[in-house]
Amino acid sequence: MDEGSLIARIRKGGRSSREVIVGIGDDCAVYRPAGCKEDLLLTTDWLIEGVHFLRETHPASAVGWKALARGLSDIAAMGGRPRVCLLSLALGPWTSEAWVRSFFRGFRRLAQATGVVLAGGDLARADRLACDIVVVGTAPRGQALLRSGARPGDEIYVSGRLGGSALGLATRRGASWRRHLRPEPRLALGAYLRRLGATAAMDLSDGLSLDLYRLCVASGVAAELEDTIPVFRGATLDQALHGGEDYELLFTVPEGTRVPKRHRGVELTRIGRIVKGRAGRILLAGERLRPLGWDHLRGRS
């Protein structure tokens, strides 16, 4: 059972609703309450000991930061503004009060920096520590950036430099390690891209090759990448293409859109273009690029 086929099955059985504008399969669900000026963006993300972090390796404050960052990054990818979050926290048998304090220090630092309010959640004890973060954000009605809007001719961009998180996890020191521990959700950039008229966007959580594949499949298009992938200093091209957890934004804009080189200090790099072709087919400098990122059920494929 891989992730894609399970999601496909869950989707098939789903009901639709006038109020659910975007359902399963994008970074966030989009819900439009009756008589509301803004759309609500809803996202939920796991952070599980032994799967998404290691107790011995990841400091508690970084675990708290990242639990929230994963949800905020989904809101950023839709061009939204985060408002409220809920945290479900299952403590492991080893979890001390000091660990919990430090976890919430990291969590709260990011919450305060981004203006999101922790308004609830659920607590439990379990064999391993697990968090599930829920973030509710808003976007102007009908304007959330989706994965499905890319059209042939659009230009493909990424923010920042890729592979830093994978490098950091391998070396556990320096700038890449800091990047791995405390990724910065690209909230200001997401909102900017929405106003700029980006046609599609998503966050890079599972690796460029897999995430771009998903964007292309959602949009029913193919892509041609050039040899311009911005690689994090010290990382390999392989880490940049297939390493996950960079939490940068991948986005497309209509041909000819003037995209600045940087937005608030974050580089924006054109890496290729959307073309007609079999949905999800990606070429990198003329060679086929297979999606090798992180499948949440099978692991690295």
Next chain:
Amino acid sequence: MDEGSLIARIRKGGRSSREVIVGIGDDCAVYRPAGCKEDLLLTTDWLIEGVHFLRETHPASAVGWKALARGLSDIAAMGGRPRVCLLSLALGPWTSEAWVRSFFRGFRRLAQATGVVLAGGDLARADRLACDIVVVGTAPRGQALLRSGARPGDEIYVSGRLGGSALGLATRRGASWRRHLRPEPRLALGAYLRRLGATAAMDLSDGLSLDLYRLCVASGVAAELEDTIPVFRGATLDQALHGGEDYELLFTVPEGTRVPKRHRGVELTRIGRIVKGRAGRILLAGERLRPLGWDHLRGRS
């Protein structure tokens, strides 16, 4: 570290916001998006293998049903209408495709019966199966039923009969076992109580003695119970007082409110009244009743 003190610490560090009408500590958070006619109710609930259910004991379809029922019951307790849900699902190493299919059959049956749309979630693999359900509901602006509204003189009621779920888990047969496996969120009743002018409500997930204690603490009041607790057929008074997972509603109404004996076939029983006194102090037929329900961090206290 017990649940109450951890929640108190998390609350203390929280920020407030004009839009978050009710934060940590009630059945749902209440969020009021700008310019919206309705308030949004947000809740999240764990269902973890080995903690909230047992793989050998609980059929997959009942696990799917109950995962959603726990969230819907929180919406019911606030008098809300459920709209959208998200499901975070971490599959255990033992989880087969047949198990997942059956899980979603149970989940979907309850979703369809209650009109809630599954709009997203997250998937992972873990050592044990875990679900975290998010339900978003709505209530007319400012009218959600809270735990904190009970006042001295109010009469205390419960719906249905208590202890059935604990009895079912002990015997694993008959009506009580069916009740344990597939609790019915009291959505129609919750909406009715809101219109009736109930002063406070919550769902009975952790046992009457602990949940009433929480309601009294939230309202800053004490309670006197009479010898009229409605006990599920075959259950003991102990199971009715301290057994969890009945998912009935506990509510208070102003003195003299005409509460019908039944609402849509569900019994409504007056069990006592709210009095002045130390917050959380409860007497049952003149004797002190201590909160002995389920603490999510320490287990049975």
